[in-house]
Amino acid sequence: MHTPAPPLSALRAFEAAARHLSLTRAAEELHVTPGALSHQIRGLEELLGVKLFERKVRAIALTAAGRQLYPGLQTGFGHIRDAVASLDAAHASNILVVSTSPGLTSKWLAPRLYRFSDEFADVDVRISSSFTNANFETDGVDIAVRHMRADPAPDPALEIEKLADIALIAVCSPRLIEKYGAVKNVGDLARFPLIHDESISPRVQAPNWSEWFAAAAVSGVDLRRGLHFNSADHALDAAGEGAGVLLAHDLMAYDDLRTGRLIIPIDLPLRAGRAFHLVWPKGRRPSRAAEGFRRWIKNEIAVMDWSRIKRAAASKNSAR
Amino acid sequence: MHTPAPPLSALRAFEAAARHLSLTRAAEELHVTPGALSHQIRGLEELLGVKLFERKVRAIALTAAGRQLYPGLQTGFGHIRDAVASLDAAHASNILVVSTSPGLTSKWLAPRLYRFSDEFADVDVRISSSFTNANFETDGVDIAVRHMRADPAPDPALEIEKLADIALIAVCSPRLIEKYGAVKNVGDLARFPLIHDESISPRVQAPNWSEWFAAAAVSGVDLRRGLHFNSADHALDAAGEGAGVLLAHDLMAYDDLRTGRLIIPIDLPLRAGRAFHLVWPKGRRPSRAAEGFRRWIKNEIAVMDWSRIKRAAASKNSAR
């Protein structure tokens, strides 16, 4: 049989009450009610066999025994708090929370992150995907990749750095060409099923099929038909399955184009007037992980070889 | 809404496991099962978002995060343990446990202890009253006042110091004299009701009424009659209420004699061959409190004024 050590929660209750000389303020600190602390301390006094506080009606004062016990507890709990906080801080500097859209995450960022992790093995990247912009103050986000105007208005709270202009390009599965025949001009797409990616334009005015055909001076194409998606990755997957021709962000289509899953039936990129940007809070010096992420993503953009993509995609359009 | 601090019990589980590098040994120290610690530590890892141990099949090793967290916790919990132990030790040196009989406690020691507490304000005296001798090894007793032979055999384990020889004296309430008439000789007590205190003699041969009358060369007194008590204080209280004449320890009757509640109808003290002794364990240097108690009780015995008691008690025997 062993003599029970006093419960740690009771010792913590005593330490906080002794530091504040107030059960009410100690309770606030520990997120409990004053009644809970009163019970804890009373139980501790019974266990130890000494009075730790002298009760006045609206105040408490340490007894000699309480004054004797308190300093060691204060030091002890201080060390424990510091040890946990230090670990939290060290751990936090190794977490990078990136906010971006689900489409970009799925179709471009996720397939590349292994190269970031190779370079920053100690950084734990957390992707926060959502259709809305993250709030840097409340969402615990370090840095964001946002789809914005190519020349966005300055934001007093944000640093904004352009990564890549966005062009809209028509993409489809090679199997669609085999089914509907080669595409020699924009008008030939009139006989193809269309896919609409509505995630591009719901909140901001962005070009879609209508502008694309107009840019090619082609009219009379029935644009009401075809599949509609509200997520770019789902639209791209449908296109890859041969569901139709999709007007897509060139960046997001890049990997499917490189693998040949998608081709460019007509090389008519439409400048969207929009771009992907890196965004982070002004005034907050980016952490080492955030700074590394910034350099890494700019490099990933820089090494994309569009000319090779265009050559391979065009040759597939006419191949039989 | 606040971020919960890790539970202290989980931190303690981790600290002990880290110190032992064994859940089994840490569980033994904390008096729980290894399963409990496993759950605690797993929960802590989830809360903190880091792995603290690397599990091998039959062993655990600290991870980098675990090595980072451990030292601060070890220091912290060390301070807490030391603070509690230091209070326990200080508290123990201010507690004095005195073992004695209930009769002596009630009729002699308790009425005087306030003078000891005045002199040793920081000492908390605990009287351990029982009819049997305390065991110094198991009962947590520091010092004892025992009723023993006047010249006890040495005990290799105990220090024994005589306080006062015991004499047996007849005592009764003055109202008994009023009721049954003055007592001129021992024979006159034959017509008085008798009180027998059986606590004096159940385990050791001690004189009683039979020896007392024989010492006065009086025979033929019916000693079967009268009240019997197995506690000296109850017998003295009955005598004080006028229930009869009691053959009592002079020391225990002292206060009632001094206040006049009791008188000595016939001044015939019978040497009992017994004495009160202070007893404490040999080899154990008495604490400051025990040493103080020893000096105090010897002084209390020394200042008892028997001659004044005898004069007052005798004058009351003949007063009408």
Next chain:
DNA sequence: CCGACAGTTGAGATTATCTCATGCATACAC
């Protein structure tokens, strides 16, 4: 004089902690 404040207390609700039994994968002894 009355309302606010801080601590206390008991009863009951809630949550944390623990035990127990089973499983897994070695390590060790024969």
Next chain:
DNA sequence: GTGTATGCATGAGATAATCTCAACTGTCGG
């Protein structure tokens, strides 16, 4: 090579600790 022992993990359920809530008490200040 095989069987047993060992240490850690895990889930389910039991137990104990902790907490909330409401009512009370006695000051303090307006």
